[in-house]
Amino acid sequence: MTANSKVIVVDDDADLRNSLRCLFQTVGLNVEVFGTAEAFVESDQTKQPGCLLLDVRMPGMGGLQLLEYLQTVNGHLPVVVFTGHGDVPMVLQAMKSGAFAFLEKPATHQEILDCVQKALAFDQDRRRRDLERTNVEKLLAQLSPRELEVMDRLVAGMPNKKIAMDLAISERTLEKHRKNIMLKMELGSLAELIKLIVLYKEHIAPPESQ
Amino acid sequence: MTLSGDPMDIFVHVARVIGELLDVKVVCLSEIRGRELYFLSVYVQGKTFLNAGNCPLEITPCATVEASRDIQIYDRVTDRFPQATFLKEHNAYSYCGFPSLDNNGKVVAVTCLLDDRPHEFTTDDQEILRIFGQRIGLEIERKHLYDERQAALIALKENEERLRLITESIAEVFWMTDVLVERMYYVSPSYERVWKRPCKDLYENPRSFLEAVHPDDRARVVADFAVQQSGQPFDYEYRIIWPDGTIRWIWDRGFPIHDATGLVTRYAGVAQDITKRKQAEKSLRDSEQRLELALMGADLGLWDWNIETGAAFFNDRWANMLGYTLAEVEPHYDGWARLVHPDDMPHVTDVLDAHLEGKTLFYEVEHRLLTKTGEWKWVLSRGKVFERDSHGKAVRAAGTHMDISERKALEERLSQQQEQLCHAQRLTTAGELAATMAHELNQPLAAITNYVGAATLGFSDLLAAQPALQEMMDEVLRLSMRAAEVVQGIRNLVRKQESKPQWVRLHIILDEILSLVRTELTRKQIGLVLKIQTTLPQIWGHRVQLQQLLLNLILNAMDAMDAPEVSRRTLTLRAKLKREHEIAISISDTGPGIAPEIATRLFKPFVTTKPGGIGLGLPICRTIAETHGGRISAHSVAGRGATFDVFLPVGEGVERRDS
Numbered sequence: 001m002t003a004n005s006k007v008i009v010v011d012d013d014a015d016l017r018n019s020l021r022c023l024f025q026t027v028g029l030n031v032e033v034f035g036t037a038e039a040f041v042e043s044d045q046t047k048q049p050g051c052l053l054l055d056v057r058m059p060g061m062g063g064l065q066l067l068e069y070l071q072t073v074n075g076h077l078p079v080v081v082f083t084g085h086g087d088v089p090m091v092l093q094a095m096k097s098g099a100f101a102f103l104e105k106p107a108t109h110q111e112i113l114d115c116v117q118k119a120l121a122f123d124q125d126r127r128r129r130d131l132e133r134t135n136v137e138k139l140l141a142q143l144s145p146r147e148l149e150v151m152d153r154l155v156a157g158m159p160n161k162k163i164a165m166d167l168a169i170s171e172r173t174l175e176k177h178r179k180n181i182m183l184k185m186e187l188g189s190l191a192e193l194i195k196l197i198v199l200y201k202e203h204i205a206p207p208e209s210q
Numbered sequence: 211m212t213l214s215g216d217p218m219d220i221f222v223h224v225a226r227v228i229g230e231l232l233d234v235k236v237v238c239l240s241e242i243r244g245r246e247l248y249f250l251s252v253y254v255q256g257k258t259f260l261n262a263g264n265c266p267l268e269i270t271p272c273a274t275v276e277a278s279r280d281i282q283i284y285d286r287v288t289d290r291f292p293q294a295t296f297l298k299e300h301n302a303y304s305y306c307g308f309p310s311l312d313n314n315g316k317v318v319a320v321t322c323l324l325d326d327r328p329h330e331f332t333t334d335d336q337e338i339l340r341i342f343g344q345r346i347g348l349e350i351e352r353k354h355l356y357d358e359r360q361a362a363l364i365a366l367k368e369n370e371e372r373l374r375l376i377t378e379s380i381a382e383v384f385w386m387t388d389v390l391v392e393r394m395y396y397v398s399p400s401y402e403r404v405w406k407r408p409c410k411d412l413y414e415n416p417r418s419f420l421e422a423v424h425p426d427d428r429a430r431v432v433a434d435f436a437v438q439q440s441g442q443p444f445d446y447e448y449r450i451i452w453p454d455g456t457i458r459w460i461w462d463r464g465f466p467i468h469d470a471t472g473l474v475t476r477y478a479g480v481a482q483d484i485t486k487r488k489q490a491e492k493s494l495r496d497s498e499q500r501l502e503l504a505l506m507g508a509d510l511g512l513w514d515w516n517i518e519t520g521a522a523f524f525n526d527r528w529a530n531m532l533g534y535t536l537a538e539v540e541p542h543y544d545g546w547a548r549l550v551h552p553d554d555m556p557h558v559t560d561v562l563d564a565h566l567e568g569k570t571l572f573y574e575v576e577h578r579l580l581t582k583t584g585e586w587k588w589v590l591s592r593g594k595v596f597e598r599d600s601h602g603k604a605v606r607a608a609g610t611h612m613d614i615s616e617r618k619a620l621e622e623r624l625s626q627q628q629e630q631l632c633h634a635q636r637l638t639t640a641g642e643l644a645a646t647m648a649h650e651l652n653q654p655l656a657a658i659t660n661y662v663g664a665a666t667l668g669f670s671d672l673l674a675a676q677p678a679l680q681e682m683m684d685e686v687l688r689l690s691m692r693a694a695e696v697v698q699g700i701r702n703l704v705r706k707q708e709s710k711p712q713w714v715r716l717h718i719i720l721d722e723i724l725s726l727v728r729t730e731l732t733r734k735q736i737g738l739v740l741k742i743q744t745t746l747p748q749i750w751g752h753r754v755q756l757q758q759l760l761l762n763l764i765l766n767a768m769d770a771m772d773a774p775e776v777s778r779r780t781l782t783l784r785a786k787l788k789r790e791h792e793i794a795i796s797i798s799d800t801g802p803g804i805a806p807e808i809a810t811r812l813f814k815p816f817v818t819t820k821p822g823g824i825g826l827g828l829p830i831c832r833t834i835a836e837t838h839g840g841r842i843s844a845h846s847v848a849g850r851g852a853t854f855d856v857f858l859p860v861g862e863g864v865e866r867r868d869s
Binding site (some may be wrong): 110 | 657661695
């Protein structure tokens, strides 16, 4: 857990949000509380590392609308939604709107902490993967168009001869491209390259490709 | 000398002839009437006088003539009858009087001859005078007859005059014809006033009055002449047309006149202008017809009740309304009383008695009546006593029946609907109360568990050292969870009673709501503007809840415009498809707007501006909107009104069938 991650509570009930602040502080988490969805949006912390604990039943903008708004923010923090017991439509609506998890009231302090911890872990993991993805993208950006063409074919498992023929280059030129690629990607072996690119494409690609 | 003519002429003539024939100075022809002597004609020395006066018979020598019934002759007569002044006047010396007798031998006249010198009356003279005497007697008798005739004639003339005055001054036309109307004996001058035609025409052509008779009536009048021939009295009415085209009504009555043998020879009668009466009759008939038409138009049954005898009159509609023919209804109070629903009878009787006793101005009551098919039909009966006796006791009452079964059915349906809605509202309110309670209690309970949880975690060392405290903390935690579960249990219980969701059309819901509030809108003079998109997708949800959601908002809007300072009252309902899967409904009023101090807490429970309100209306609306996956919001401009927006997801694409 990174030092700057934070649990943000948005609830219109002051008693409840203060009790949550107390609970989270007790277990050593950073906490910030807001009385309305609008106040949270104005604080400009939608991309704050951590997680958001949200009561859907609020006047004004309301929990669901805030959820819908966060959908439009790339890389927003995961949202844990408090719903009434057995409020299935609300749960469905919350899930559709991209909630990370939901907590049925009444929930025990342990359930709340577990859920928040999961959200924080998810956020941390996502941020880490984001970082990795950013790194890979940074490395890939150094490759020339030709090197990218060569790399795509290498990762696809094409033999050298075939790649050289495909691109109408000599095998020696190909070997040169390959060395440059390994150099630029800071990798030691072809196996490492294939692993990195496959993982990148499968797991840490940007959301729009999902 | 003639035997005809006025007898007085003959008397004058006779006196002169005698005077000249016997050469006397005076001849006096006198009639005896009673004991008085009347000088009918007097001859004096070549002159004659008529009706020359009278004197008592007894003082004259004529009395001796009357008594002896024969000629009497006197000398120095003035000396012998000094009281008879006429003798002196003529200086009479000689007197010769002879009598005239009637058929019965009674002396009716004495004629005397006077001379102022001694005069001898020979036997021949006396014979001649006796012959004159006879003749004078005849003439006296003739004179009596003549006088009688003259008197009769005068009396007749007077009679005729009186009759003429009567017939000419009366408004009615008096007429007399022969049996066959071939001759007009008489028609009073009023004919000219009534027929506006000259009497002359009628005398010339007795049937000319027919020319004036209205063509439609003429054949009938002519046919009635046959009645005259049969000698029966007649009485009929017909129209005539004046030369200026005016139509008048005539009432003509005739009766036969019999001659001595009993044969009908003439008809006499009276004809009278009865146009005014006819007009009055017509206007009466017209107003009766109008009443009938009005009753028909208003589809009213009519009853007219003689309270003393119980007899009643009902019109056709009265009977038809209940499926009977008029003949099937006994025209009596009982005929009605038998049909009244027994449950309604006590109330109807109370209302009726109150009116009969004069405590109410009208009798008006709604009750059921038995129809022929055995069903009960609601009628509105209204009426009034219009005749009371000298003691104020009701004698006659009349009124109407109106079929109000449809209105009653509608009222019934409305009240059922309202009841349903009320019931649903109670259920929803109970459900919402539970939900609100659950929410409001869950919040502090959740806070409690959070604090206890925090304490347990934050002070684990302390708690490990103090197991009793740990135990207490665990109990607090357990009990607050238990309290939350109890609240939840109540809520679940209520939720079970709620109806199943279904496909709902917004139009239908709005129609149902508007049918409930339309009367109220009119009463409160609130204009209604509807801007409802015609094709809206259906909503998957609870019909009654959605109804209540919208009804609450509409009633709130109406209440908001109740303030007297609101001059223009308009309720605007809008509904349209907003985005792809959401229906936007808005309810706007032109009231004073939402007070800023409660604007932020508007949807919180127990916030209200209404006296007596519990402040659950809008929280319920919010719960319902949210239960349907929608939301509700409000905005307002102070003094310009408030608008509540409800957004509901449409059925497609929203998986809520398992809710």
